[in-house]
Amino acid sequence: SLSERLQEIFKKLRGKGKLTEKDIKEAMREVKVALLEADVNFKVVKDFINSVTEKALGQEVMESLTPGQQVIKIVNDELIALMGSTQSRLNIGNKVPAVIMMVGLQGSGKTTACGKLANLLKKQGKNPLLVACDVVRPAAIKQLQVVGANVNVPVFTMGDKANPVDIAKASIDYARSHNSDVIIIDTAGRLHIDEELMEELVNIKRAVQPDEILLVVDAMTGQDAVNVASSFNERLDITGVVLTKLDGDTRGGAALSIKAVTQKPIKYVGTGEKLTDLEPFYPNRMASRILGMGDVLTLIEKAQAAIDEKKAQELGQKLLTKQFTLEDFLEQLQSLKNMGPLDQLLSMIPGMNKNMLKNVDISEKDLKRIEAIIQSMTKEERQNPSIINGSRKKRIAKGSGTTIQQVNSLLKQFEETKKMMKKFADIDKDLKKGKMRL
Ligand code: GDP
Ligand code: MG
Numbered sequence: 001s002l003s004e005r006l007q008e009i010f011k012k013l014r015g016k017g018k019l020t021e022k023d024i025k026e027a028m029r030e031v032k033v034a035l036l037e038a039d040v041n042f043k044v045v046k047d048f049i050n051s052v053t054e055k056a057l058g059q060e061v062m063e064s065l066t067p068g069q070q071v072i073k074i075v076n077d078e079l080i081a082l083m084g085s086t087q088s089r090l091n092i093g094n095k096v097p098a099v100i101m102m103v104g105l106q107g108s109g110k111t112t113a114c115g116k117l118a119n120l121l122k123k124q125g126k127n128p129l130l131v132a133c134d135v136v137r138p139a140a141i142k143q144l145q146v147v148g149a150n151v152n153v154p155v156f157t158m159g160d161k162a163n164p165v166d167i168a169k170a171s172i173d174y175a176r177s178h179n180s181d182v183i184i185i186d187t188a189g190r191l192h193i194d195e196e197l198m199e200e201l202v203n204i205k206r207a208v209q210p211d212e213i214l215l216v217v218d219a220m221t222g223q224d225a226v227n228v229a230s231s232f233n234e235r236l237d238i239t240g241v242v243l244t245k246l247d248g249d250t251r252g253g254a255a256l257s258i259k260a261v262t263q264k265p266i267k268y269v270g271t272g273e274k275l276t277d278l279e280p281f282y283p284n285r286m287a288s289r290i291l292g293m294g295d296v297l298t299l300i301e302k303a304q305a306a307i308d309e310k311k312a313q314e315l316g317q318k319l320l321t322k323q324f325t326l327e328d329f330l331e332q333l334q335s336l337k338n339m340g341p342l343d344q345l346l347s348m349i350p351g352m353n354k355n356m357l358k359n360v361d362i363s364e365k366d367l368k369r370i371e372a373i374i375q376s377m378t379k380e381e382r383q384n385p386s387i388i389n390g391s392r393k394k395r396i397a398k399g400s401g402t403t404i405q406q407v408n409s410l411l412k413q414f415e416e417t418k419k420m421m422k423k424f425a426d427i428d429k430d431l432k433k434g435k436m437r438l
Helices: 002-014 021-037 042-057 067-082 110-123 140-151 164-177 195-208 223-236 253-262 283-291 294-320 326-338 342-347 354-360 364-375 379-383 390-400 404-433
Strands: 098-103 128-132 182-186 212-218 240-244 266-270 278-280
Touching: 002 021, 002 067, 002 283, 021 042, 021 067, 042 067, 042 253, 067 253, 067 283, 098 110, 098 195, 110 128, 110 140, 110 182, 110 212, 110 240, 110 266, 110 278, 128 140, 128 164, 164 182, 164 195, 195 223, 212 223, 223 253, 240 253, 253 266, 253 283, 326 364, 326 379, 326 404, 364 390, 364 404, 390 404
Parallel strands: 098 182, 098 212, 128 182, 212 240, 240 266
Antiparallel strands: 266 278
């Protein structure tokens, strides 16, 4: 499988202390073959390999990771990016009823997915209605009724003689008069894409203006799934994909290519025949599943946390030796800003209270102002802010083109930060004493 192949390739890298350009290129060549054999779209593979190679060659050294581990991290990050980075939710707004249209080839798992989705929405407090618009496949209506009964959701049908567009339209009125707030339309499929089917789907779409058009594709069909997704997307401008049969022996190619090729996210995955076997699609979980290297990924996460922790400990050290001044404060603000969102950084520190930092929220503009204020202080004032009295404040405000209130607010921020630093220092002490573990 893809996962096994990648593990083999990375095992070789992990053993090495130092990676040469040749090592990386050789590994990437193998990854490329593995991806192609897993049925990932050719162009997707090409872009992916280029991007990973470029990043791997230009990577900064993280002291706690081996070069091999760093390459794995890059591959993992790129896999996640390929699949859309974040989990995509259903986009059903306030229209009543919301309309979800399920489309796809025959046997892809549409009818099953209708039932699974109805079940999920019901658990979220919705009141769904299933709509039987597949009048082609023998016993399709009966199948939907069985599915509906299993999840205890009503099914709207007008038999198999009615026109699917009429059924879809009528179902909206039915939903309104029966308190259903979301309708899920099961449509007909074909063994292959054909014009008649597409036209029917386009007509249903036009008639009911769905909030979501979810394409159901069978993950086992690999590259075909991607082609199918492309064609349906061209005609219907789908809003997302349900990737089914991920429980089977899939090669992973479809999951990796669909977003890149169609620009539409995978929203759910089907993981079995039961009506509870539907899960939201998480790109990061899928990536670690494909890489099959939970241990390494955990290690990488820890290494990153450790780097931030080290910075925090250095700050704590400064405070313990009473060296933390307004100059340090300025420097810390700048480096915190470089490290990314403050709350993210904070969440890594146990016992950290986010409210403590309410006054330390910094923007580019704030930072410029803070810089100007601190630069208008004398060295003595920066070392020992407690001497800054009213007349000094007035002078500082004037010198920095700010107001006394702004000087006051900075001094307050400094005190808050000092408190925060103290907290870091305490955590550091506790860690050393073994009272707390990260
Ligand atoms: P439709 O023709 O698109 O409506 O497809 P169906 O919903 O009738 O499903 C076709 C077959 O695929 C049925 O036997 C389903 O039980 C099966 N199936 C659907 N989704 C999944 C899944 O996620 N995993 C597995 N293993 N089987 C599935
Ligand atoms: Mg069906």
